[in-house]
Amino acid sequence: MVKQREPIVAIATPYGESAIGVIRLSGLRVFERIEDSLVLRGGLRPRYAHLVKLLDKDGSILDEGILIFYPSPKSYTGEDMIELFLHGNPLILKKALELFLSKGIRLAEPGEFTKRAFLNGKMDMLQAEAVADVINAKSELALRVAQRQLQGELSAQINSLREKLLELLAYVEADIEFSEEDIPTLSREQLISILEEITGNMDRLLANVETGEYIRRGINLALVGKPNVGKSSLFNSLLGKDRAIVTHIPGTTRDLLRESLNLKGIPINLIDTAGIRHTEDVVERIGVERSLRELEKADLVLFVVDASEPLEEEDRQVYQRVKDMKHLVVLNKKDIGVHNSVLREFPEAVLLSALTGEGVEELKRLILKNLGVELGDGMQIYLSVRHADLLKKSKRVLKFLSDRLRVEDLSPEIIMLDLRESLSYLEEIVGTISTEDILGSIFSRFCIGK
Numbered sequence: 155m156v157k158q159r160e161p162i163v164a165i166a167t168p169y170g171e172s173a174i175g176v177i178r179l180s181g182l183r184v185f186e187r188i189e190d191s192l193v194l195r196g197g198l199r200p201r202y203a204h205l206v207k208l209l210d211k212d213g214s215i216l217d218e219g220i221l222i223f224y225p226s227p228k229s230y231t232g233e234d235m236i237e238l239f240l241h242g243n244p245l246i247l248k249k250a251l252e253l254f255l256s257k258g259i260r261l262a263e264p265g266e267f268t269k270r271a272f273l274n275g276k277m278d279m280l281q282a283e284a285v286a287d288v289i290n291a292k293s294e295l296a297l298r299v300a301q302r303q304l305q306g307e308l309s310a311q312i313n314s315l316r317e318k319l320l321e322l323l324a325y326v327e328a329d330i331e332f333s334e335e336d337i338p339t340l341s342r343e344q345l346i347s348i349l350e351e352i353t354g355n356m357d358r359l360l361a362n363v364e365t366g367e368y369i370r371r372g373i374n375l376a377l378v379g380k381p382n383v384g385k386s387s388l389f390n391s392l393l394g395k396d397r398a399i400v401t402h403i404p405g406t407t408r409d410l411l412r413e414s415l416n417l418k419g420i421p422i423n424l425i426d427t428a429g430i431r432h433t434e435d436v437v438e439r440i441g442v443e444r445s446l447r448e449l450e451k452a453d454l455v456l457f458v459v460d461a462s463e464p465l466e467e468e469d470r471q472v473y474q475r476v477k478d479m480k481h482l483v484v485l486n487k488k489d490i491g492v493h494n495s496v497l498r499e500f501p502e503a504v505l506l507s508a509l510t511g512e513g514v515e516e517l518k519r520l521i522l523k524n525l526g527v528e529l530g531d532g533m534q535i536y537l538s539v540r541h542a543d544l545l546k547k548s549k550r551v552l553k554f555l556s557d558r559l560r561v562e563d564l565s566p567e568i569i570m571l572d573l574r575e576s577l578s579y580l581e582e583i584v585g586t587i588s589t590e591d592i593l594g595s596i597f598s599r600f601c602i603g604k
């Protein structure tokens with residue numbers, strides 16, 4: 155079952171001085187490859203912390219450290235594996251790496267250890283992908299979600315869909331093979347209702363893909379509006395610090411400002427923009443152009459209006475640009491009064507004062523609601539875009555099949571083909587079916603040494 159491949163090596167800890175630096179090796183007979191560079195008292199024992207001296211090519215001591223040997227199959231990759239804990243000096247680690255490379259051990263590609271773990275059945279594809287997510291998680295919430303996936307919770311959901319399909323397939327195939335005999339078959343109605351149950355479950359999993367992406371990679375949130383409505387003031391208020399310059403002079407913010415903000419575990423890339431308006435000032439005009447470009451990249455836009463005055467043509471022009479995007483309308487300066495005409499135009503808007511801070515918490519809540527994030531969301535499971543694409547394909551086949559079954563009788567052969575096609579997409583999600591292309595694109599996201 156477990157296959158041992160050519161030995162690979164990588165430094166598993168980040169570059170720089172540290173207390174300990176770790177070198178990982180994995181592959182066929184990897185210990186034998188490096189044995190003559192080690193001084194190790196007593197015999198080699200599995201999963202035992204050996205104190206070792208590492209000798210350079212000329213026999214001098216390169217470093218002293220701890221070596222742990224994990225014989226196949228009980229290792230991360232499933233192969234024979236070694237972890238060598240040396241002093242965390244980049245010079246030592248580099249020399250040790252060169253030493254191992256000179257022994258014909260190849261430098262590992264990004265994610266290659268995990269790829270081997272996957273190929274050896276140590277984890278399925280969903281779990282392997284979660285390893286990268288765990289390492290890259292930028293917020294506690296993202297980390298929690300990734301850990302759950304690593305524990306196999308998403309795999310379990312996909313597998314339960316697979317099992318239901320396999321069960322159906324068994325009925326249909328039996329119908330084909332033993333059509334003369336008296337075995338239980340499913341009626342059309344039963345078949346349709348099971349198919350609907352499966353696609354219903356698929357829909358539930360597909361419902362929060364976008365939110366999952368927000369949690370994983372964070373969101374771009376842009377503040378836009380005409381000059382002087384209070385964008386920079388709101389930017390500062392959301393951040394809780396005086397970052398942007400605020401003045402009563404229209405056109406103060408000329409360049410884009412970016413700051414990170416963490417809203418209930420969602421990393422937010424908050425962007426303050428130059429007020430969008432027609433202007434002859436060269437610098438301001440460049441700022442406006444940048445703002446417009448940034449606007450296109452935003453996942454959510456806060457369209458800010460000065461509510462103490464009637465709307466102007468400039469407000470409307472900005473609104474034209476954002477109204478088809480995911481956006482929230484913010485009516486600012488409520489402390490100095492709210493104009494009725496503005497309220498009438500935007501009855502759904504958030505009323506607040508960036509100056510006093512009143513209403514800013516409510517705005518934060520609405521931002522999260524708009525992104526589909528509810529409190530206590532660490533309990534949710536989120537598909538990535540790759541999974542969602544495959545699941546949608548799988549669902550489409552089943553949906554088409556049940557639609558046709560509703561109007562006509564189909565031969566079991568046709569039903570079988572559809573079920574198999576649908577199943578194949580699910581297998582691709584967990585990685586039972588995979589091609590080198592898919593593996594390449596998934597594991598290239600990893601760092602070297604994992």
Ligand SMILES: Nc1nc2c(ncn2[C@@H]2O[C@H](COP(=O)(O)OP(=O)(O)O)[C@@H](O)[C@H]2O)c(=O)[nH]1
Pocket residue numbers: 379380381382383384385386387388399400401402403404405406407429486487488489490506507508509510
């Ligand atoms: N009264 C009041 N003034 C505000 C409020 N928000 C901003 N301002 C004032 O409006 C002016 C423009 O603010 P600024 O944040 O620079 O607007 P921007 O051009 O949209 O970035 C400044 O004089 C701010 O003090 C608010 O909520 N209430």
Ligand SMILES: [Mg+2]
Pocket residue numbers: 385386387398399406407427428429
């Ligand atoms: Mg500003």
